[in-house]
Amino acid sequence: MNQFVTEWNTWRDSRNSALAKPFGWLSVVGLHWLDDESTWADAPGTFTVDDGWVTVSLDPGIKAGPAAETFDLLSTVGDGPDGSDPAGSGAGSGTGPGNGAGSGVNGAGANGAATNGAAATNSGPTRATSPAVPSDTSTLPRVTDQTGAAGAGADSAAGADGSAGAEAGASAGSQATGGHDAVPARPQVRVEENGFSAKIPTGGSLNWFTVGNVLYELIDRAGRLGVRVRNSKSPLLGKFFEVPVFDPDPDFVFLARFTRFDPFRTYPIETAQEDLQLQTQAAGIVTFDTQHGEVNLLATGCPKTGLQLDFHDSTNGSTTSAWRTIDLGVPNQDGSLVVDFNRAVNYPFAFTSFATCPAPIEGNVVPFDVTAGERRPPFFYSEAGINVPFLFYVWWDEESAEVTRPWYSRFGLDITILNPNHDDGRISLVGFDGVAMSGGDLSPLGRKARSRLIDVATEALTSRIPVIGIGAYSAFVIQAQRELRSQQGYVDGIETEYSAPEDRLLIVMNNELDPKQAGFDIVHTDASGLLYVEMPFDIPLESDRTEVEDFQAAMESGASISSWQEFDYRMVALIRHHR
Numbered sequence: 001m002n003q004f005v006t007e008w009n010t011w012r013d014s015r016n017s018a019l020a021k022p023f024g025w026l027s028v029v030g031l032h033w034l035d036d037e038s039t040w041a042d043a044p045g046t047f048t049v050d051d052g053w054v055t056v057s058l059d060p061g062i063k064a065g066p067a068a069e070t071f072d073l074l075s076t077v078g079d080g081p082d083g084s085d086p087a088g089s090g091a092g093s094g095t096g097p098g099n100g101a102g103s104g105v106n107g108a109g110a111n112g113a114a115t116n117g118a119a120a121t122n123s124g125p126t127r128a129t130s131p132a133v134p135s136d137t138s139t140l141p142r143v144t145d146q147t148g149a150a151g152a153g154a155d156s157a158a159g160a161d162g163s164a165g166a167e168a169g170a171s172a173g174s175q176a177t178g179g180h181d182a183v184p185a186r187p188q189v190r191v192e193e194n195g196f197s198a199k200i201p202t203g204g205s206l207n208w209f210t211v212g213n214v215l216y217e218l219i220d221r222a223g224r225l226g227v228r229v230r231n232s233k234s235p236l237l238g239k240f241f242e243v244p245v246f247d248p249d250p251d252f253v254f255l256a257r258f259t260r261f262d263p264f265r266t267y268p269i270e271t272a273q274e275d276l277q278l279q280t281q282a283a284g285i286v287t288f289d290t291q292h293g294e295v296n297l298l299a300t301g302c303p304k305t306g307l308q309l310d311f312h313d314s315t316n317g318s319t320t321s322a323w324r325t326i327d328l329g330v331p332n333q334d335g336s337l338v339v340d341f342n343r344a345v346n347y348p349f350a351f352t353s354f355a356t357c358p359a360p361i362e363g364n365v366v367p368f369d370v371t372a373g374e375r376r377p378p379f380f381y382s383e384a385g386i387n388v389p390f391l392f393y394v395w396w397d398e399e400s401a402e403v404t405r406p407w408y409s410r411f412g413l414d415i416t417i418l419n420p421n422h423d424d425g426r427i428s429l430v431g432f433d434g435v436a437m438s439g440g441d442l443s444p445l446g447r448k449a450r451s452r453l454i455d456v457a458t459e460a461l462t463s464r465i466p467v468i469g470i471g472a473y474s475a476f477v478i479q480a481q482r483e484l485r486s487q488q489g490y491v492d493g494i495e496t497e498y499s500a501p502e503d504r505l506l507i508v509m510n511n512e513l514d515p516k517q518a519g520f521d522i523v524h525t526d527a528s529g530l531l532y533v534e535m536p537f538d539i540p541l542e543s544d545r546t547e548v549e550d551f552q553a554a555m556e557s558g559a560s561i562s563s564w565q566e567f568d569y570r571m572v573a574l575i576r577h578h579r
Contacts, residue, residue, distance in 0.1 A: 008248040008342055016242045022206070022213045025239050029381065030229035031354035044211045044261065045195060045486035047227060053344055055197040055219055056209070062579050066189070066196065067215055069207040069324065073189045203278075221271075221356050228354060236351065236381040244428050245373040252296075252341040252372035253273065256288035258331040260303055264352060267298075270348030270359040276305035282360055283307060287330070288339055292368045298361045309339065310360035313370040318418075321350035321376045321428075323360050330428055341366075344373025378431040380414060387414035388576055393437040393453060393473070394419070403541060407565055411572040419448040427460050434466035434575050437473040454480050455536065466512045466578055468571070474508040481510070481528050492527040500534050507533040518570040518576055519555050539563055 019026055034039055034054065045058040045266055057062055066074060095525045119572040124220050189208075196209050204427030206218045208227075215230040216518030231237075264281040266342055282298040288308060289295075301308040307328040316322050324344040348355035358486050418427070420437070420443060429435060439445075445453075446449050453473065457480035458466035469477030478497060499542040500506035500523075509515065511529045515522055524532035543563040545551055551569040561567050 004250055005248050010514045011343060012242075012245065012410055012430070017097045019243065019351075020237070020240055023230045024237075025348040025351055025355070026237040027215075027230040027232055027234045028228060028348070028352045028382075029356045031226055031356075032229070033224060033226045035261040044214075044216070049225060052229075053197050055192060056195040056216075058195045063538040064196070064209050064211045066191065067207040067210050070189050070196070070198070070209060073187060075564055100334055141337050151449045157316065172492075209282060221276055223272075224276070224326075234381065235386045236379055237471055239379055239431070242432050243377050244430065246342075246372050246375060249372055252370065253287040254341075255340045256286050256337050256339045258284055258286055258299065258303065258307065258335040258337055260284040260335070263350070263419060267361045269361055272347070272353075272355050272357040272359070280361065284363060285327070286337070288337065290368065295367060297364050297366070300327075300361075303331055307337070309364050310358065311344075311364050311370075312360055313366040313368070313373060315369050318416075319371070319375055320373075321346050323347070324370075324373060325551060326373075338441050341370050341372040344370065346374050346377060350377055353380070363561070375423065375427070376416070378416065388412060388572075389416070389432050390575060391412045391415075391427065391432045391456075393419045393435075393456070394439065404564070404568060407568050407573060410468070411551070411569050412576055415573045418522075421445060427456075429456070429463060429465065432465065434468070434578070435460045436468040436470060436571075437476055438470035439473045440471045442472045442475070450476070454483075457481075458484055461510055464512055467510050468513075469508045471505055474506050480531065481530055485528050490528070494527055498524045498526065498532055500532075503538070507535065509533070513574055513578055515574060518562065518574040519558060520570065520574075535561065535567060539567075541565065 017458050018024065021027075031338055032038065032043075032048055033047055039045070042063060043059075044062045045056050048055050048057070067245050088176040117230050131449065154189060171461075185204070187201070187204060188199045188205045189206070190197040198206055198208055200206050200218055202223055204219055204220050208218045210216070213232045215232070217228040217230060219226050219228055261282060261284045265282055266279050266281050269278055269280050280300055283301055283303060284299055284307075285309070286297050286299045297309055297311060299309050307330070309326045309328055310323060311325070313320070316324075325347060326339065326341065326344050328337055328339065347357040349357045378391075380387040380389070390408070392408075392415050394417055405415075405417065416427075420439075435456060437457070440493075442450070452480040456479045457467050457469070459475075461480055461484055467477055467480075469475070482492075482494070497557050498506075507520075509531050513531070515531060515533050520533045522531050526529055526532070539561070540563045541553070543565040545554065545566070548569075551566060552573075555570060555573060561570060
């Protein structure tokens with residue numbers, strides 16, 4: 001293994017380890033925007049907003065303690081050069097000594113004792129890793145002012161999903177009139193008699209307090225305050241193994257040059273939340289030459305502390321998430337740097353619907369397929385809970401595909417659809433809850449496409465996850481099963497393969513599934529354990545039923561399948577039941 005691949009593997013291991021942290025991005029289970037007074041189901045109490053301060057009054061019986069970041073802020077009261085509060089918050093003395101367990105509020109608290117009623121400030125969260133090892137904090141843009149002091153402040157104030165950075169930079173920049181002596185805005189915290197209070201700068205984030213295995217994070221996005229909920233026992237965190245990636249390819253490494261803007265330029269940007277728009281600052285232009293011509297992209301961040309490159313490309317929405325990002329590090333004195341798309345990573349919004357990640361500046365589009373770096377992760381958490389990721393290789397007519405594609409999402413399957421002839425990259429099944437392959441004709445498939453489908457079916461069979469072959473593509477599941485059983489030493493004695501009548505569609509699946517649970521009749525079971533189901537071709541595409549509840553009721557009543565829409569619902573139900 002050469003040094004390039006070795007270093008990339010080390011980087012990837014670090015990335016996966018960072019995502020797997022107990023309160024990392026895979027632990028996020030909720031986001032609640034705050035009004036003057038707010039609460040919600042399972043909230044630990046009532047949240048009130050007054051003059052920028054957010055206070056939580058805990059419900060009776062709730063035991064909470066300051067999170068580590070809050071405790072650090074409380075512990076720094078009186079750390080100024082003359083013994084005063086360095087932020088001028090008016091915090092008094094009375095900080096109790098840390099005891100490892102902590103007194104918290106109502107007897108809880110896992111991070112140390114706290115003051116009661118006194119405010120504390122600090123410079124904010126620090127970066128978890130070096131720029132070369134992207135994680136849930138360090139891979140995100142840190143938009144800063146050009147002065148050293150303001151830049152450092154904005155960097156430390158950057159929020160956990162990066163959209164904080166976009167606002168923190170503007171906040172720091174507005175204070176930069178003092179030059180290098182400008183003091184960045186910093187969070188302030190207090191422990192109240194029955195809760196906690198905090199005030200954070202625009203664009204800031206604060207890991208605030210914990211209740212058992214749940215962490216409550218306070219965020220500000222363009223002046224809008226919210227509470228994000230992180231659960232160290234999140235089902236997404238428990239399911240996580242690794243983020244899927246493209247194989248490392250040195251052809252996606254480019255020598256580039258950075259041209260700095262003076263002053264930085266401000267641009268409006270969208271975010272992962274449809275109703276949230278922000279502003280960000282571009283530090284300059286990154287330029288590099290490719291076989292497609294010269295590419296110019298805007299970089300955020302700060303040349304002194306590290307640049308960030310958010311970008312779109314044509315793989316977005318299919319094999320990759322809606323946009324990705326690269327940590328470019330600090331450019332050399334002559335402006336030279338390396339753009340390595342093999343280290344392109346997903347923003348947190350690719351894992352959870354509760355992230356507020358900043359989108360690329362308009363026009364930051366790479367003019368070629370970036371089949372490098374992280375792929376779109378199959379796992380995702382939203383208000384509906386964890387998704388059911390499913391990989392689907394399909395070659396039917398495009399008109400039918402356009403109609404049926406939305407059905408899967410509506411029925412509860414998060415489906416990745418690939419064309420076996422066009423999408424020729426190998427995709428690991430890690431994280432997927434099943435795979436299907438469907439097509440009415442094998443003739444359009446080349447040798448590589450056929451081999452790939454057999455490999456996919458073999459991996460699914462070996463991993464004991466559901467695999468379904470539909471129509472002519474059932475042959476790939478059958479062949480994979482035959483070859484696998486032979487390699488394992490089984491002699492099934494199957495001399496003639498089962499074939500369906502010409503007016504019926506053949507569906508073949510492994511015995512990880514129980515088709516009877518979804519109302520399918522098993523017409524054949526072969527000696528290797530594969531199950532065979534048939535469907536008539538002459539049924540309509542869409543159903544007269546309109547509500548998901550109606551499809552569910554029909555299945556439970558044993559009604560026959562009278563449309564392909566109902567067929568798809570039953571298939572989704574089959575996969576979900578297996579899970």
